[in-house]
Amino acid sequence: MSSVRGAHRLRRAGHQGALAALVVVLAGPGCVADDPAPNQQAGSAGQQCVPTGERSSVGAINDFVESAAGVPEFLGADVGVDVRLGDGRSLWLFGDTLRGTGADGRFVRNSMLVFHPACVEAVRPAAGGAVVPDRADGVGYWPMSGWRRARSTSSADVVDVMLQRVADEHDQGPGIVTLGPTLATFLVPTEGQPRLVGRHDLGADDPRSTVVAWGAASTIAGGWLYLYGTSTRRLPGIHGFALRVARVRPGAVHDMARWRFWDGRTWQPDPGAAAVLLPEEGGVSQTLSVWRQDGRWYVLSKRDEFLGREVVVWTGRSPVGPFDRSYVVADLPCDSATGELRYMPLAHPDLLPMRGSVVVSFSRNSTDIAAVCGSPADYRPSFLRVRLPR
Numbered sequence: 219m220s221s222v223r224g225a226h227r228l229r230r231a232g233h234q235g236a237l238a239a240l241v242v243v244l245a246g247p248g249c250v251a252d253d254p255a256p257n258q259q260a261g262s263a264g265q266q267c268v269p270t271g272e273r274s275s276v277g278a279i280n281d282f283v284e285s286a287a288g289v290p291e292f293l294g295a296d297v298g299v300d301v302r303l304g305d306g307r308s309l310w311l312f313g314d315t316l317r318g319t320g321a322d323g324r325f326v327r328n329s330m331l332v333f334h335p336a337c338v339e340a341v342r343p344a345a346g347g348a349v350v351p352d353r354a355d356g357v358g359y360w361p362m363s364g365w366r367r368a369r370s371t372s373s374a375d376v377v378d379v380m381l382q383r384v385a386d387e388h389d390q391g392p393g394i395v396t397l398g399p400t401l402a403t404f405l406v407p408t409e410g411q412p413r414l415v416g417r418h419d420l421g422a423d424d425p426r427s428t429v430v431a432w433g434a435a436s437t438i439a440g441g442w443l444y445l446y447g448t449s450t451r452r453l454p455g456i457h458g459f460a461l462r463v464a465r466v467r468p469g470a471v472h473d474m475a476r477w478r479f480w481d482g483r484t485w486q487p488d489p490g491a492a493a494v495l496l497p498e499e500g501g502v503s504q505t506l507s508v509w510r511q512d513g514r515w516y517v518l519s520k521r522d523e524f525l526g527r528e529v530v531v532w533t534g535r536s537p538v539g540p541f542d543r544s545y546v547v548a549d550l551p552c553d554s555a556t557g558e559l560r561y562m563p564l565a566h567p568d569l570l571p572m573r574g575s576v577v578v579s580f581s582r583n584s585t586d587i588a589a590v591c592g593s594p595a596d597y598r599p600s601f602l603r604v605r606l607p608r
Contacts, residue, residue: 267334268337268338268339270333273333276577276601276603280600283598283599283600284595285595286595288594288595291317291329291341291342292317292329293315293317293594294596294597294598295315295597295598296312296314296562296583296597296599297312297313297360297361297505297562298599299312299361299364300566300568300569301366302366303375303377304366304375305408307332307333308333308568308569309330309364309377309406309412310330311330311349312328312331312361313361314326314328315328315348316591316597326348327352327359328359329349330412332412341411343414349412350379350381350402350417353383356386357384357397357423358384359402360384361379361380361381362380362382362431362434362505363433363434364380365377365437374405374406375405376405376406377406378401378402378468378471379401379404380400380401380433380445381401381433382397382399382431382433382434383396383398383423384396385397385425396425396504397423398421398423398424398429398431400418401416401420401433401471402417402418403416403417420432421474428450428451429449430447430462431447431448431449431504432446433447434446434505435505435508437509438468442466442537443466444465444508444537445463445464445465445466445477446461446462446506447462447463447492448460448502448505453498457501457522458499458500458503459503460501461502461541462480462495463538464480464492465477465478465485480492480495481493495539496532500544501521502517502520503520504523505564506518506519507519507564508537510537512573512574515533515536515537515539515541516533516534516565517532517534518531518532518564518578520562520580524552524559527549528546528549529563529578530544530545530546530547531547531606533545533608545607547606547607548578548602548604550563550580557584558584559582559584560581560582561583562580565578566578566579572603575603576603576604577602577603578601578603579599579600582596582600583597584596
């Protein structure tokens with residue numbers, strides 16, 4: 219659930235003092251963290267394509283995000299992972315998503331929008347609930363990264379998405395624990411809505427923060443799918459997550475036995491030998507972006523997760539780096555006094571591409587659940603353009 223995400227990320231980074239200042243219990247009137255509202259009947263998939271205008275600038279995108287009334291299937295959400303389709307449309311996957319209004323408001327773990335040239339359509343599965351449904355035991359899924367693998371036919375794309383499995387945790391107060399990555403596969407026809415055709419949990423559930431969350435970022439280059447993983451230990455002071463990388467052929471991503479991990483010198487099959495590309499100290503957020511642009515490789519993240527304030531770009535010459543230089547490209551502080559959370563900057567190289575720069579989104583939230591329910595537009599990503607170092 220939305221405000222719990224902040225608690226989860228702070229706890230996994232080990233910042234217990236700040237955690238107490240930012241965590242609130244999601245209870246009381248207003249939004250209810252539960253299954254979809256009863257009046258959302260099965261089969262009532264999002265049918266309205268809401269006009270967006272041309273979306274020809276970052277300012278125009280932000281104006282639409284701020285002013286759109288939303289539809290019952292999507293009022294507000296965080297994350298915002300995008301995948302460009304072969305026909306020019308784009309899929310956007312979101313984390314905890316607010317549906318309905320007032321006392322009938324509900325959160326689902328994930329959702330999807332389809333952006334057409336001049337409108338946007340919410341995707342809602344026939345059975346209701348999240349686009350990638352919760353497991354029978356209540357474990358849900360947050361999106362981390364995605365890619366268009368191939369065109370299965372002349373009229374459909376195959377899109378793979380890496381998600382992290384999440385469950386409620388109450389041992390240290392309200393929060394979320396992550397359990398490992400999951401691969402979800404969608405078939406996206408040229409006409410009609412995306413359809414989930416596969417979901418595969420990768421590895422056994424493991425709540426330890428030292429376990430690498432593979433798929434925190436991903437990119438395809440040279441016929442390889444590069445999957446970046448994040449993990450953290452309980453270290454003193456403010457810190458973020460360490461970064462590692464694996465690779466596999468896109469069609470074999472479901473089989474971790476075929477993954478190979480960079481150990482600092484070569485690709486080999488032992489995940490335990492994966493080298494740290496960036497350490498926890500001054501490290502990245504749990505979910506981030508890595509991509510190639512204009513002949514360079516870039517890592518973009520908020521340094522030191524929630525308790526940091528700098529959006530940072532690291533540069534490298536290859537998908538394994540070395541990423542030994544960092545540049546601050548934006549300021550993104552949270553405010554423990556007001557409860558305002560600003561987090562998870564993600565790069566969108568396919569959105570309004572321009573040489574030497576990239577469009578970045580960041581998630582907005584509040585520790586006050588009533589504020590989120592009362593003003594869902596404040597629980598939507600904002601966008602900015604940042605210049606990339608050379």
